[in-house]
Amino acid sequence: MNSIIEAETRSVVEAELAGLSDDYQRLGVLGLAAAIERRVENSDQRDIIYLLADRRGMAIAGNLAAWPPTIEPGGGWVELELIRTDTEKPVPVSAASLQLQGSERLLVGRDASAQKLFDNALIQSAVWALLGALGLSIATGWLLTRLIFSRISDISRTADTIVSNDLTRRVPIRGTGDELDQLSLTLNEMLDRISDLIDNLKMTTTSLSHDLRSPLTRLRSQLETLTEGSGDIEERERMMLRALEEVDRLLEIFNNLTEIARAEARLSRDDFDDVDLVSLVNDCVDLYAPVAAEQGIELTATGSAPPVAGHRHLLMQALSNLLENALRFAPEASSIVVSLRDYGEYIELAVSDEGCGLPDDFLGEALRPFTTANRSRTDGGTGLGLALVLAVARLHNGDVKLSNTNPGLRATVNLRTA
Numbered sequence: 060m061n062s063i064i065e066a067e068t069r070s071v072v073e074a075e076l077a078g079l080s081d082d083y084q085r086l087g088v089l090g091l092a093a094a095i096e097r098r099v100e101n102s103d104q105r106d107i108i109y110l111l112a113d114r115r116g117m118a119i120a121g122n123l124a125a126w127p128p129t130i131e132p133g134g135g136w137v138e139l140e141l142i143r144t145d146t147e148k149p150v151p152v153s154a155a156s157l158q159l160q161g162s163e164r165l166l167v168g169r170d171a172s173a174q175k176l177f178d179n180a181l182i183q184s185a186v187w188a189l190l191g192a193l194g195l196s197i198a199t200g201w202l203l204t205r206l207i208f209s210r211i212s213d214i215s216r217t218a219d220t221i222v223s224n225d226l227t228r229r230v231p232i233r234g235t236g237d238e239l240d241q242l243s244l245t246l247n248e249m250l251d252r253i254s255d256l257i258d259n260l261k262m263t264t265t266s267l268s269h270d271l272r273s274p275l276t277r278l279r280s281q282l283e284t285l286t287e288g289s290g291d292i293e294e295r296e297r298m299m300l301r302a303l304e305e306v307d308r309l310l311e312i313f314n315n316l317t318e319i320a321r322a323e324a325r326l327s328r329d330d331f332d333d334v335d336l337v338s339l340v341n342d343c344v345d346l347y348a349p350v351a352a353e354q355g356i357e358l359t360a361t362g363s364a365p366p367v368a369g370h371r372h373l374l375m376q377a378l379s380n381l382l383e384n385a386l387r388f389a390p391e392a393s394s395i396v397v398s399l400r401d402y403g404e405y406i407e408l409a410v411s412d413e414g415c416g417l418p419d420d421f422l423g424e425a426l427r428p429f430t431t432a433n434r435s436r437t438d439g440g441t442g443l444g445l446a447l448v449l450a451v452a453r454l455h456n457g458d459v460k461l462s463n464t465n466p467g468l469r470a471t472v473n474l475r476t477a
């Protein structure tokens with residue numbers, strides 16, 4: 060702003076000098092003096108300075124008493140302090156001069172008081188602005204500190220409550236959408252996941268002790284009978300077959316638990332490879348096609364999807380579990396469809412059958428370990444198949460959804476691609 064005022068002052072003074080110089084060329088000294096007097100009398104701008112002086116510096120016309128001794132005529136732009144004849148007060152002046160052909164001197168300037176006042180006002184404004192900014196910064200810092208410490212206190216109190224074995228508590232969400240709210244949401248998701256894992260562990264421990272007690276008891280009884288040597292050979296062979304079935308059932312339970320544990324442990328991404336899902340689905344369908352044909356079931360694969368980063372063995376195991384469930388409960392002369400769909404952010408892998416489905420109120424519980432709906436649907440199962448599917452999906456940052464299609468059940472595994 061200061062440079063703008065200075066440039067405007069220079070342009071006004073230079074224009075006045077040019078105009079008065081033309082008057083001198085046309086009208087001479089007397090005409091120039093008359094023009095200056097008219098300007099002094101008629102000018103609305105009281106800050107304009109005019110002086111026409113003779114060779115000795117004595118005033119001929121204008122509103123200055125005499126030629127300033129410090130100014131060399133024609134010496135260019137100068138800054139000085141002069142006494143105005145109309146106010147008798149010293150004023151700062153920015154001026155320029157000319158040496159006329161008859162040895163007269165012409166000085167045109169502008170009162171710089173307004174510029175000085177502007178400078179002072181600018182300095183005062185800057186000081187007040189800095190003081191205001193400092194005060195605002197202190198107040199804002201204090202408020203932000205209070206806010207941050209308040210949010211941190213919420214997290215700390217929630218953590219203390221959880222340490223005291225209350226896993227139902229969650230970090231409050233204030234709905235501001237800021238980074239602290241995002242942190243609270245992430246912590247709550249983590250707490251939900253931990254709570255689910257602990258609930259699953261408790262249920263798994265309880266169910267495992269119950270499910271293992273019966274087959275182990277039967278196995279022990281059968282082995283005792285075999286060691287006694289009682290019964291005919293055929294009966295002993297039947298008992299040996301039943302004992303082997305119990306061993307196979309126990310091995311199936313432990314194998315499923317091992318696979319679930321591997322998936323729940325979140326294998327390192329270093330163990331992931333690019334998995335061709337189309338090839339994986341086709342391999343799995345080819346593997347179970349003979350079993351489906353024996354039951355009079357049509358097993359088909361549809362759709363396509365790009366490769367994803369994943370664990371091929373666990374994905375194959377998850378799809379196998381879904382197909383075994385579908386084959387177990389699909390009626391004769393029905394169909395089972397394995398489909399792939401690419402939705403960009405995630406890939407959908409689904410298995411649909413035409414069986415009896417699940418009770419609607421049981422769809423959410425069916426994914427828990429050792430959970431079965433009824434004997435008609437789960438006869439011969441361990442209650443771990445769908446739990447393994449969910450664990451594999453979570454390993455791949457996905458989820459599992461079960462839905463009744465009337466008739467039948469549709470099991471959908473969503474695998475995130477990023």
